[in-house]
Each structure stands twice: as structure tokens, then as C-alpha cells.
Amino acid sequence: MARLDPHSYTESSQPLAKHVALTLYFDFAARTIHGSALLTLPAAHTGPLLLDTRSLVIHSVLDRHTNAPIPFSFPSDPTPDPVLGQPLSLSLSAQSAALVVFSTSPSSSALQWLSPAQTASKAHPFVYTQCQSIHARSLFPCQDTPAARLVFSARLNLPHPLTAVMAAARAAAPRDPIPGEAGSACPDALWCAPGRSVEEFIMDRPIPAYLFAFAAGDIAARDVGVRTRVYAEGGAALLDAAAREFAGAEEMIRAGEALFGPYEWGRFDLLVLPPSFPYGGMENPMMVFLTPTVIKGDASGAQVVAHELAHSWTGNLITNKTNEHFWLNEGFTTYAERRIVEVVQGEETAALNMGIGWRGLNDEMERFKDNMEFTKLKPNLEGIDPDEIYSQVPYEKGFQFLWRIERQVGRPTFDEFLKKYIAKFKFQSIDTETFLEFLKANLPGIENQIDLKQWVEGTGIPPDAMEPLSSIYSKIVSLSNEFKLGKIPKEQEVANWSGQEWELYIENLPKSVEPSQIAALDAHYRLSESRDYEVKVAFLQLAISSGCKEYFAEVERTLKQVGRMKYLRPLYTALVQGSAEEAKMSARRIFAEARDTYHPIAQGVVESILAKHS
Template sequence: MAPIDPHSYTDSSHPLTKHVDLDLFLDFDTRVIYGTALLRLERQHSGELYLDTRDLSIEKVTNASGEPLQFCLEPPQEIKGTLLRIVLQNDSSVAVTFKTSPSASALQWLEPSQTAGKRLSYVYTQCQAIHARSIFPCQDTPASRITYSANINVPRDMRVVMSAAYIGRSEICAEESKCRFSSACNPNLRAIEKFTMKQPIPPYLFALAVGDIVHQDVGIRTRVYAEPPMIKAAAYEFANAEAILKQAEMLFGPYDWERFDLLILPPSFPYGGMENPRMVFLTPTLIVGDRSGVEVVAHELAHSWTGNLISNATANDFWLNEGFTTYAERRIIESLDGEEQVALHLALGWNGLQEDIERFKTRPEFTKLKTNQENVDPDEVYSQVPYEKGCFFLKRLEYAVGRPQFDIFLKKYIETFRFQSIDTETFLDFLNVQLPTINEKVNIDAWINGTGLPPDADLVKPKSDILESISNLTERFKAEKRIAESKANFGEGTDWFLYLEILEHEARNWQAKEWKIFLDSLPKKVEHKTLEDLENRFKLSTSCNWEIKVAFLTIAAYSGYEKCFPAIETCLLTVGRMLYLKPLYAGLLESTPEARNLALRIFTEAKSMYHPIAQGVIQTLLNKADPQNLV
């Protein structure tokens, strides 16, 4: 008897859940979900059953016949939440009636004013890594794969989408029991939307969104969902989703989820995308009018094979999800756009990996692929390491055996472990059987269990003519900037002025990736006159592309460049994507006292707009800042 996951109470001696029937009533006035979860177990069981919960109120627990079962809630733990102990009596199913908290960590409730259409309230979920337990009691570990059905009771003028197949809608709440949760409920003003998920998924892939949502088909298997003001632009931006899906199938085999639909969420969504099967969630920051968000779509699609079809057993093995998916994403991009373009993606990944290795220099455990996250919140140590080090490890394996042989291995891996959750050791055993000489060619232990990057990583370091050109411009920038700053020599006709002319000429055909690589390679702190010259010439802080804008504003934040403070504030008050929040807040907090106080003021104003996960991450940054510099 022992936990099977450092982040779950699920016990190895207990049966796992195979199916969950959910009845959920969403009360937007109180920001609460009332519900019943009927958990069907893999076998009959007598004795205790442990379920994960977080901030759930438990009304009652019964068996399938409605007979009460003994239960108790243990005192909560900071990371895992609260253990729900249930005593079964030779039962194979258990029903729990519960209520969520208004501050449930997986849910963000939005007022109409926080949405694009300003017409209806909105709510959406984000369950990865361990937040499904705040919506319904479950064995919240990816080792437990479940199918589910769901009846979602909502106000009639709202629409529901889920990571499941849509069954239908009942406009009138005919069963009074469905509305027993709220005395203010008028059944004639409610509707029930029904869904079913027949493929087994980890609980973190449970997904729900409710609001003023419409859709537009962009392919036979692909449909874009969004709020009405955004639907036209969203459909244009992701019009190639079906073509990307077909290309992925050519690389990785048949698509097992029937549909690949995309939901564009309100701006507070904390990630670029979330790979919920059948219904990928995406940030609206991808909608810029040039279809440049293809890599995010490719990444979430690739999860359909690596992550959703084959999942990591615990967060310790997270690289099995994200390393494989990042590798697969770049194979898709290479097939669509060519080697030069994928080199840019690899270069950004390489740079991001170096930054996170430096970030964890005092906690090098989290630069390993196989980590030990006992007593560690997975949201706290979320980084690019499992994504990028995992990707480059797979690139290293491919380099060692050649792409044709590695592709055979990859397809057999997907075929062998379909709809399973595995750990790193299972992967390595399979690798050694399929590629028996691989340990003679690659120091696998250094990649898996070593910190940072092993020496042979240079064999797969990205190279291309475009990257070489950007690198030369970056190095010359640093040299010319030093000379100009030392002599206060920025005017027309100077070497610095001539450099800007060269940069403008070289950058005339740059897209977002080239600009981001260039900006990310610059020093974090730059003299204000230098930033002023870059801004006057290239208008970087007002770019319509968020990647360019935030890369430049991050330098401005670290540099304490007050002329850009209004633009930084607008960004932080506009979006909740953590990819942008973290560097901007970190830059302000490591800058001048004025910048640090700005960060505190903005967070105080903006935090209600951020998803609870993002709130926690930024609050941690603020807590680590020197409180004497914050007034």
C-alpha cells in the first residue's frame, strides 16, 4: 500500500476509476458548481478508497443503490489538497454529491465585461497538472485513465463545449432534481447539454467552457469556436487546421479522437494552448492575422499522439508528454515549412532552455528529465526543460540512428502504448529493446538523470544560415552598443546609426520568430537611449505580434525604461498568458524601485482577471521580491 503518484492520494492497493458519470449544475451568481460524480471502478472493493479533492464541500456519498457510505475529509495539504476517505462494502461504484468553491483552482469565472462580447458571463477550466480535483472528486493522477459522460446544466442563452463528443441539448430542465441546488433556479430558463468521452483520458484532460460561444467549420474534422466578435478572425487564423491534421497523420499514424476542434478563450487563459482531446483550448493572442500561430496548433495537435494517447504516469515523467510533443510539433512544422523555418523554432527552444537551466541553478534537480517532485507543486517548477531538453534528447537519438530508423521506432512506440500512461523506466526498457545498440551511441543516463545539458547536446544544437545571420547581428549590436554608450555617441553618421541602418535592411523580411531570436539574444538590461532608438525605428512595443512586443518590453522592464511602462501595463492588464506575464513581472521586479512598485500596483488591479494558476505563479514572484523595495 503506497501512493502511486507524488501529487495524488491514490493508493496502489485500491482499484482505479474506469468511468465517471457527471451531473453538473453551474451557478454563475455564486460561482459554484453543484454536482454528482458516479465513479465506476475497475473491480469490486471492500475497505477504504482514497479520492483527491481540493476545496470541495461533500454533501453525501452513496453506493450505486443509493445507500449511504461512510466517508470523511482529512485536513488539507498545501499541494495535494484534501483526502476524501470512503469506506466501500464490496462495491464497484461510488456516487459523491458535492459543491465546488468559488475559488476553485481549475475554474475561472468571468464577468461579461471580461469577455470579448461583453454580453454573457463565461467560465472555463484548466485542469493540468493537478486541478481536476477542484471540480469533482477523483483519482487525480494521469496513471488513472477514465472515460466519462456529462450532463451540464447552464443558463439557456449559454453554450457548452467539452473535451468530449457532443450528444445533444435539452432546452427545458424537466427533472426537478437537476435544479434542486438553487432556490432561484427557474427550470424554464435553463438547458442541459450532454457529452460523452469514450476514449480513456487522464483526469487533467477533462475540459469545460461555458459562455457566449459560436462556431464555424474550417474542415471536415475541424471547427473553430469563439465568442461572436472573434469568430471570423479566428476561423481565418486557423483555416489550415485540417491540413495540419492530415500532415500529422502522415507522420504519426491515424488520428484516434474523431474531431480536432479549437476553442479561442478569453484573454485571461494562462497558456498558449491546452491539448484537451477533441477540443483544444487556445489563447486569443495567437490571432494576429498572419496565421503565424501554426506552431501552437501543431503542438496541441501533436499531443493527440504524445500526451493524450500516451501519457506520463506522473509529473516526474512530464518530459514524456512535452518532450515528445515538442519533437513531434517540429516534425510537423518541418514538413509544412521546411528545415530553415524549423531551425528558428529549435533556436528559440534552445535559448529558452538555457534560460531555464540558469533559472534552476540553485535547484538543479529540475533540469533533469526524470525529476523527483515529492512535496513540490508542479505549477511552481513548470519550465521549458521537459519540453526542450526532452525534444533535444529525442533529436539526439534520431541523430544517432538516423531518421528512417527512428521513425520506425516512434510509430512502434505509439502503437505499443496507445491509451496508456507510462513512466520513464518503461520508455527506456522499450527503447533498449527496439534500439539495442543505442546506449553505445548516446549517454542516455546523462540526458535522463543528469542536470543541465550533456556535452553531446552540441551535436543537435540548431544551425542555419538565418540563425548565423541573426547571431552576427546580435554580436555586432552588443559591440556597437558598448561603444555608443561609452561615448554617448548615438547620432546620425555614427557607427551606431550605421548599425541601425544595417539592422533595418536585414530585418525587412523578418517575421516574428527572427525578431524574437534577435531580441532574446540581447542583454536583459540595455541603456535607455539604445531602447529609444530601437523603438523609434522599429515600433517594437506596438507590434501586433505578441511575441515581438513582449520580447522587447521584457528588456524595457529589466532596464527600468519608464517610457515603455504604459505599454507594459497595458499588456499585463490585457492578457493572462503566463508566457508573457512571467518575464514582464520578473523584469519589473528585478529593476528599479519604481518598476517594482509598478509591478505590485498592476498585479493588485489585474489579478482578478488572471486565472487562479497564473495568480499563484505571479504571487510567488512577488513574494520572492525584496519587500523593502515594494511600497
């Protein structure tokens, strides 16, 4: 039978669940969740139903009405697929629902459990999820493909005094467990043990499994707008800084609504996670997850918020059908983000954002020079772990494609097209072919003006892509070129620069320069000590590539402070790519010492980098 998605065991001939009711009991000591998932189908089904799992223990499967066992099996080799995990096959007999009782593994790739010592408060443990791209299957059995959308309810049983937040609406105030209510999720004595409380949530808009998200621990909150509240684990100081950094969220929401139509998710809350969070942000609907590294003190971190907000229309509202069409999420969202930033922060800031993206896209061409398949907008990802080839290509090449269409038809026409597109496909998962058909139907003749096939299926950067043009962008590139001649920018030339300008400047420098030049630049502007990790990491990467051993200590501190993959990937790669054995040994030692502080997704990425260059 045909699979619906190369990254899921879900069969195209089988029904897709429409609702899941989750009951989750958190065992922090064992780093395990004991739970049940009541999956409801649109109609009664007879025959097998395949669900995705990874590192889950399946205790039983029950008929929701009779409590009778439903036969289940793992119809695959004894060894789970390293990318997909194991299919769980339920043998249904005219049934429209099944209750799967399960436990997660301490090695679940969707969960990071932090001990009290690893948190900011140092007093209580913490746990959070990251389900994108294909990690929801290690949290609960599901059809873990973005082609499948479902609504859900969830009951979370936590020890006092911990609280939970979720990318969903809170259904009721926390309460003590009621004897007998846990059903088959776990023994009543366990569920109703003293010193615990139950929190309930509902998501009534259909979402794919990768957007399922929660966190639990010692979490505080503060309102920053009529639809926005900031949450953080790091105490009052971090909460204050986050509230200041993201104070403009409501203005961004209004800008997005003016550009793309109504905001469909009710609230837009923000959770600042511990530094181990592997991404800059994750667009979980109703509650965006953020790394604390986006809090820079100058509101520039709000650009990450603009990106996650833009996903409310492009990604969450309209979703790529599989990860082979990931550009439909990220290319559209990068375009939408820059339109929002342009309204809120001005054209020059948006142009700088575009310039950094252009530089990043060119860097990815070098990264994938030996496998140009991954430079396509629609690559073949059969057998490929999406985390392994995560890159800027779907973001920046996707942005360039949409910007090319905008330049061809004019912004007013393209804006009208975008609103039609979002209204037509909201709460649906689509593929590239569906988008292209809609494009050609609504912008007649576009296929004769732009080589759509080259943009979607071709490798590399198409010849009609365009480097952004603006006065500040041109000035920064010019100063970068002067550095190649040994000239360091004068203080008056950089007096008004923020982190974004410095990032663009460093990104345009040669990949390897004389160590004396690196030292001179740092002596003037202390870039290695920047509080802005975008600047710091870009500079340290350049320093490593240029053989500046004196920066190894700062590289090590950075790799042990944060777990964001945007920083881990270039720094570890720079350490192991060169010929210096000392740098390679340092990379292995640092990872061995820092590994437990990284999220499982980040651990896998670093392990892959080290293995490639071993």
C-alpha cells in the same frame, strides 16, 4: 501504503475508477457548480478508496443501487495540504460504484468565472476550466493523477441563452431539463427551474483527469475543415480572425497522421478563450483551448496549434504516468510539433522554432542555477507544486534528447521507432523507465552510443545537445551579435522578418544593454507596439532589465491585457528582480489592480514571484 503519484493521494493498492458520470449545475451568480460524480470501479471493492479534492464541499456519498449512505471522511489534518488539497476517503463494502454529491468553491483553481463586463460581448457571463496539472480535484472528486485513465459522460445544466462546449463528443442537442432526472445532484426544483437547458457529452476514450475540459457562455462557431471547427466567445471579428489563422489545421492533421499514425480522436476542434487563459494552448482531446494571443494575422500562430495537435499522439494517446515524467508529454510533443511544422511550413520555419527553443533552454539553466534538480528530465517533485516550477526544460531538453537519438540512428529508423512506440503504448500512462526499456529493446546498442543516464538524470544541458544550424538562424544570431557593438539591423536585412525572426533576434541580445540602444531599436521598428505578443513581451522584458522607465506604461498595459503566464512570468520577474524600488512597487500595484482578471493558476504564479522578491 504507497502513493501512486507524489501529487495525488491515490493509493497503488486501491482500484482505479474506469468511468465517471458527471451531472453539473452552473450557478453563475454564486460562481459555483453543484454536481454529482458517479465513479465506477472495474470490480467490487471493500475497504477505503481515496479521492483527491481541493476546495470542494462534499454533501453526501451514496450507493448507486440502494441510495443508502456510504461513510466518508477526510483522513488528514484539518488544514488542507497547500499543494495536494485533502483526501476524501470512501468506506466501500463490496461496492463497484459510488455517487459523490458535491459543490465547487468560488475559489476553485480549475475554474475561471468571468462577469459579462470581462467578456468580449459584455452581455453574458462565461466560465472555463483549466485542469492541468493537478486542478481537476477542485472541480470534482477524482483520482487526480495521469496514471489513472477513465472515460466519462457529462450533463451540464445552464441558464438560457448560454451554450457549452466540451473536450468530448456532443451526445444530443440541448434540451429542457426533465423533472426528476437530476437525482441527488441537486434538488429537482433547482435542476428543473425555468429558463435553463441541459447539454450532454461523452468521452469514450480513456483520458487522465487533467484533460477534462469545458467552457460555457455566449459561444459562436465556424467550420474550417472536415474535422475542425473554430469556437470563440469574442464575437464575429475574433471568429473571422481565428478561422483565417487556423485554416491549415486539416493539412496539419494529415501531416501528423503520415508521421505518427492514425488520428484517434475523431474531431480536432479549437476554442479561442478570453485573454485571461493562462497558457498558449491546452491539448484537451477533441477540443484544444487557445489564448487569443496566438492569432497574429500571418498564420504563425498555427505553430501553437501544431503543438497541441501533436499532443494527440504524445501526451493524450501516451501520457506521462506522473508529473515527474512530464518530458514524456512535452519533449515528445515539441519534437512532433517541429516535424509537423517542417512538413507544412518548411525547414527554415522549423529551424527558427528550434532556435527559439534552444535560447529558452539556456535561459532556464540561469533561472534554476540555485536548484539544478529542476533542470533534470526526471526531477524529484515530492512536495513541489508543478505550477511553481513549470518551465521549458521538459519541452526543450526533452526535444534535444529525442533529436540526439534521431541524429544517432538516422531519421528513417527513428521514424519507424516512433510509430512502434505510439502503437505499443497508446491509451496508456507510462514512466521514463518504460520508455528507456522500449528504446533499448528496439534500438539495440543505443545505450552504448548515447549516455542515457546523463540525459535523463543529469542536471544542465548535456554536452552532446546541439544548437540548431540554418542560414536564417545564423544570420539572426549574427545580427544580434552586431547589436552588442551598437549596430541596429538595416531595414533591408529585416524586410521579410515575421514575429518569429524578431523574437529570436531579441532573445539573443544581451540581457541588459544601454537604454539609448533600446530606444534606438524601438524608434526604428516599434517593437514595443508589436501586435505579436512574443515580440512585444521579449522587447519589454529587455527594456525593463536595461532600466528603461519610459516603457513602464506599456508594460502595465500589457500585464492588464493578457493573462498568459508565458508573458506574466518574465514581465513581473523583470520588474521585481532589479534594484529599482519604483519597479517593484509598480509590480505590486499592477498585480493588485489586474489580479481579478487572471486565472487562479496565474494568480498563484505571480503571487509566488512577488513573494520571492519581497
